[in-house]
Amino acid sequence: MCGIVAYIGNRQCRKILLDGLKRLEYRGYDSAGIGILVHDNAMQTSGSNNGSKAAISIVKEAGKISELEAKLDGNGLDGTTGIGHTRWATHGVPNQANSHPHTDCSGEIAVVHNGIIENYAEIKEDLSAKGHIFLSETDTEVLPHLLEDYMKNETGGDLLIAMQKLLRKIRGSGAIVVMSASSQDELIAGRIASPLIVGISKEGNFFASDMPAVLEHTHNFIVINDFETVRITKDSVEIYDIDGNTLHREPFKVNWSMESAEKSGYEDFMLKEMFEQPYGIRETMRGRLSGSELNFDEINLSDTQIKKLKKIQIIACGTSYHAALTGKLIIEKWAKIPVEVDIGSEYRYRDPIIDENVLFIAITQSGETIDTLAAIKEARLKGAKVLAITNIVGSTAARESDSVVYTHAGPEIGVCATKTFTAQLMVMYLIGLYLARARGAMDNSMFSKILNELDIIPNKVQKILNNAPKIKRIADETYRYTCFLFLGRIFGFPMALEGALKLKEISYIHAEGYAAGEMKHGPIALTDTKTVVVGVIPRDHVYEKMLSNLQEVKARHARLFALVTEGDSNTGKYADYIFELPNTIEELYGILAVVPLQLYAYYIAKNHGRNVDQPRNLAKSVTVE
Numbered sequence: 001m002c003g004i005v006a007y008i009g010n011r012q013c014r015k016i017l018l019d020g021l022k023r024l025e026y027r028g029y030d031s032a033g034i035g036i037l038v039h040d041n042a043m044q045t046s047g048s049n050n051g052s053k054a055a056i057s058i059v060k061e062a063g064k065i066s067e068l069e070a071k072l073d074g075n076g077l078d079g080t081t082g083i084g085h086t087r088w089a090t091h092g093v094p095n096q097a098n099s100h101p102h103t104d105c106s107g108e109i110a111v112v113h114n115g116i117i118e119n120y121a122e123i124k125e126d127l128s129a130k131g132h133i134f135l136s137e138t139d140t141e142v143l144p145h146l147l148e149d150y151m152k153n154e155t156g157g158d159l160l161i162a163m164q165k166l167l168r169k170i171r172g173s174g175a176i177v178v179m180s181a182s183s184q185d186e187l188i189a190g191r192i193a194s195p196l197i198v199g200i201s202k203e204g205n206f207f208a209s210d211m212p213a214v215l216e217h218t219h220n221f222i223v224i225n226d227f228e229t230v231r232i233t234k235d236s237v238e239i240y241d242i243d244g245n246t247l248h249r250e251p252f253k254v255n256w257s258m259e260s261a262e263k264s265g266y267e268d269f270m271l272k273e274m275f276e277q278p279y280g281i282r283e284t285m286r287g288r289l290s291g292s293e294l295n296f297d298e299i300n301l302s303d304t305q306i307k308k309l310k311k312i313q314i315i316a317c318g319t320s321y322h323a324a325l326t327g328k329l330i331i332e333k334w335a336k337i338p339v340e341v342d343i344g345s346e347y348r349y350r351d352p353i354i355d356e357n358v359l360f361i362a363i364t365q366s367g368e369t370i371d372t373l374a375a376i377k378e379a380r381l382k383g384a385k386v387l388a389i390t391n392i393v394g395s396t397a398a399r400e401s402d403s404v405v406y407t408h409a410g411p412e413i414g415v416c417a418t419k420t421f422t423a424q425l426m427v428m429y430l431i432g433l434y435l436a437r438a439r440g441a442m443d444n445s446m447f448s449k450i451l452n453e454l455d456i457i458p459n460k461v462q463k464i465l466n467n468a469p470k471i472k473r474i475a476d477e478t479y480r481y482t483c484f485l486f487l488g489r490i491f492g493f494p495m496a497l498e499g500a501l502k503l504k505e506i507s508y509i510h511a512e513g514y515a516a517g518e519m520k521h522g523p524i525a526l527t528d529t530k531t532v533v534v535g536v537i538p539r540d541h542v543y544e545k546m547l548s549n550l551q552e553v554k555a556r557h558a559r560l561f562a563l564v565t566e567g568d569s570n571t572g573k574y575a576d577y578i579f580e581l582p583n584t585i586e587e588l589y590g591i592l593a594v595v596p597l598q599l600y601a602y603y604i605a606k607n608h609g610r611n612v613d614q615p616r617n618l619a620k621s622v623t624v625e
């Protein structure tokens, strides 16, 4: 995820900004930059800027902060007001032009931004028509230009009011921090849906996306809420609502260590990332699903090409493979296109049949998994069009495919995939819907019903997360068992596989996932008093079948933990533990069911004292065959 740090005060800020950005490195980034207000006389060193002329000087670079530092080396750039940013690409590859800060035409306004501007294309078109020239591929670059336009034409040069207008104009998410050469004694910020805090100290004030960026300078913070704007000077903080009314908010004191601040107070990155899922899912929908519209131009296929598709082939490994299995079920049901799913490491060695009417989809959160990359190569050699779904902009999978759909889960630091998985599931739903519409395979009422349900899925995931203590209690009571079987049917089956994978990779306990109907063909021999069976049994069209399967394992004395739809009074008669999922349509239960399964694996692993962020023998990107 991108990181922001900004300072205005009595001290020279170059080091403050660079140190702050380094504190955010753990979040992942691909480029970095700073902008500093430079005065043309010596008044700046006394802390007073009155009357001196100023200009904004920007240095930015793709790659690590050390490369930015190398570029700054020996150039003497410093000042008492500055903004800094680490970028994690969402629009446009990681390069210098796309790095932040971005400026307006005159270079008088500089902006850093975290988030996604959904309507940037139309804003860019309007501003281009007025003569604005854009130098990057980013969505962010429209922000300084929009502010310039407002200041020139509508707010009489007032940056704060321009920011309030801007928050009304943009759709999407953003923590936005701005400095202007013409209002040198202030920094202005605004927020929609992306974290933004103010840090307060005797020597000056800060904006930051996260506390670790400024924790060595202050422990006093104010949290900024959605649609609020803020003006900070070196000795004051003013908060306003979107209409310009003043808001009063007392700072609070934080006693976190640097380590716990990096994890936002969570014990592990994995826990933090599981709790970030509502945000990651929403960000992945952003710009693609708005109101009753589904825009998915990234797929880069005309309706005629989509109508001609004979087959879709999906390739993935590990957790991404479980997203692929869900994709198959969704696309076949909604778009009526046959889908084949293969594990990357198998596909390339089995001489697959491919032609130009087969769409090849590769799912990989890292974009670097060697088995998936080899499969992409194989498919392209055979003439297929390849669509990559990845979380990393500019990754090898993105570069080596014909088109890319990015998940916007933000960087995942824990080795095991959690928030990238639910973001992949969301992409599978959106692709299924898009293809169904293009082929005329879904009627309007079903289409609207699914869109409406997708829109509220993040709230339902949040509801599950709010109930995490209940999962913890179940884990505390069952963690000593040595055999875990995860069962599901249809949309619950890939989640059973994923639940088992999560448990084995972070707890090192033997676990297997099965299609529940398969139990009687062998695995049921395993069930006895030492087994925990976890059943995914939402209210869907195979509910009765699933219930019978669970009764069968209960009869063999297994401990039974069931994930049910809220209000299900039946399953509880057989299960030892019940966890309720919010009600949804049957195709979407997977994205809800996997969240308690992730939490369950996590709490069991913690009971065993495991390092859940870096489980043994595993790596975040698997770049060996």
Ligand code: F6R
Residues within 6 Å of the ligand: 317, 318, 319, 320, 321, 363, 364, 365, 366, 367, 368, 369, 372, 415, 416, 417, 418, 501, 505, 620, 621, 622
């Ligand atoms: C499990 C996990 C792995 C990955 C697999 C594929 O938590 O993270 O199973 O899913 O190595 O990785 P990507 O998606 O990067 O291709």
